[in-house]
Amino acid sequence: MRHTLPRVGYLLAAVLLLAASFQVAGQRTASAQEKYTGYLMAHFTGEHADGEQIYLSHSDDGRHWNDLNDGRPVLRSTVGTRGVRDPALIRSPKGDRYWIIATDLHIGSGTSWGDAANRGSTSIVVWESSDLVNWSKPRLLDVAGDIPDAGNAWAPEAIYDPATDDYVVYWTTNSTVDGLKKGRIWYARTSDFRSITTPEIYIDRPGDQGIIDTQIIEVPDSAGGWRYYRASGDGQLTIEAGDSILGDWTRLGDLSHMGLTGSDVEGPMWAKSNDSNEWSLWLDQYATGRGYMPLASADLGSTRNFVRIDDYHLGGTHKRHGSILNLTKAEEKRTLTEWPHRPVHRLQSFNYQGRYVRHADFGVRLDADVKPAEDAQFRLVPGLADHSARHVSFESQNYPGYYLRHSDFGFSLERDDGSRLFAEDATFRQEDGLADASWSSFRSYNYPDRYLRHRDFQLRLEPVTDATGRADATFRLTS
Structure with a gap:
């Protein structure tokens, strides 16, 4: 029915x-x-x-x-x-x-x-x-x-x-x-x-x-x-x-x-x-x-x-x-x-302006015509050991979590192990360039008498005492 x-x-x-x-x-x-x-x-x-x-x-x-x-x-x-x-x-x-x-x-x-x-x-x-x-x-x-x-x-x-x-x-x-x-x-x-x-x-x-x-x-x-x-x-x-x-x-x-x-x-x-x-x-x-x-x-x-x-x-x-x-x-x-995007930079040498700081096999040196280009690109992040103004650390663009770090006053690209020593070794104070105030120099956080500089195109942490040293320790942040 x-x-x-x-x-x-x-x-x-x-x-x-x-x-x-x-x-x-x-x-x-x-x-x-x-x-x-x-x-x-x-x-x-x-x-x-x-x-x-x-x-x-x-x-x-x-x-x-x-x-x-x-x-x-x-x-x-x-x-x-x-x-x-x-x-x-x-x-x-x-x-x-x-x-x-x-x-x-x-x-x-x-x-x-x-x-x-x-x-x-x-x-x-x-x-x-x-x-x-x-x-x-x-x-x-x-x-x-x-x-x-x-x-x-x-x-x-x-x-x-x-x-x-x-x-x-x-x-x-x-x-x-x-x-x-x-x-x-x-x-x-x-x-x-x-x-x-x-x-x-x-x-x-x-x-x-x-x-x-x-x-x-x-x-x-x-x-x-x-x-x-x-x-x-x-x-x-x-x-x-x-x-x-x-x-x-x-x-x-x-x-x-x-x-x-x-x-x-x-x-x-x-x-x-x-x-x-x-x-x-x-x-x-x-x-x-x-x-x-x-x-x-x-x-x-x-x-x-x-x-x-x-x-x-x-x-x-x-x-x-x-x-x-x-x-x-x-x-x-x-x-x-x-999750803000922080731009990447290159560190251009003051006295060798065709050369840039780069990592290669986790060593660090100055090179021209860097390939791949990402090896010469870094993010400036707040200093791992000191987040206050002007303290920075350099984090690799293509190896996130890896930073420029000094050891025995030489440099390498290393992964942050979370230790206080690593944080201090990877932290620098950004200052007016020693050779040109419109550029930048980077003073070590835990060795404040020493600066990031190059010698024979290798990156070093050394005191700066003369004009050559001031030029070697001066860099420009470029895009």
Whole structure:
């Protein structure tokens, strides 16, 4: 027997349904209605000490990046393997909640790639924040533990699904299905990044071809003809398009016509320009170790529309597989206030003005035509032993946490060991230049009768008693 609803009931139900849809739509678009003014990149830097942690970088234009927190990790994992890779930044639709999710993997601790892929962590690491600055302690979310024969859980990503008002989390797991073990993309749903639904296969390539590093971007105006685009590493760098996250996807092509395959690049990162109808696809040149490179397109409907971009700069740290978040003005202000970018300088010699202080194999000398240029770049930070005005320490641009330090009155680039002696050896008082007051000289903190100077192009700490010494101890800070 069919039950009918009176007409008034239908009208009331329709009104309530319409109101609810407007409310949900408003929640989804609240943050998108604010103008974006900057960009934030989360990444790791490599398998070296501290490399497998969370680093942040900022850009005004989406092409030129500055390291935040003076190139040091912003977040450290204290759970699981105590190392993280492949971080993804997620913002809630209302812009009131943020998450960072990352691979629980620490190759730098001595783990082999074979063990990591076949007997590794099945969890991902999660941080949560309400303001993009103050983050929770890291926690583990076991995403692949229910997958039979799961060997790992790598390169996690998440995207908000308006159809269900929750998030689709997806990642790569190396596991056996129908007798074949390989990497497949799995997915599950979550509303809080604390619990998930039962994982299911999301993307599976034919035969024994594995897949990894999928990242999806939403294009609200369907630029190129589709609402969603995803890039994956599956032997090629494959681009696909679809109109729903878990619906059908169409292969648009790959980047082999640009000389870029899965043997050359990995870790694709999508980013939308704040100022134009252009999309960037950043690719990690892992095979050559050169870090990220950007491609750009104003029409994502064909892989033939991508072009290489040459005018870009990645800052001082080596940036590996991560993600990019467009920032509102308020988000950008909070981020830069918490982790200000301090400019880098070179120390130019007064009497050999074509030469600059640089480190090489952790020794310190004066050279011309320094390559790589970052070896001659330092941040002037408050003195490690004395934070008062004019006391400074010289932190390496490309080895954050390493400082110019004297020992037996010679100089080397050394990592801060936290000791009082190190702090004193690495602290100097910046004064008017001994040979020219418009330049600078640097007096030792713990040997105040001695200055930083060069002799035979080696950096020394010595007393200054004559005109030659005054010239040798005079430097200019240049950009």
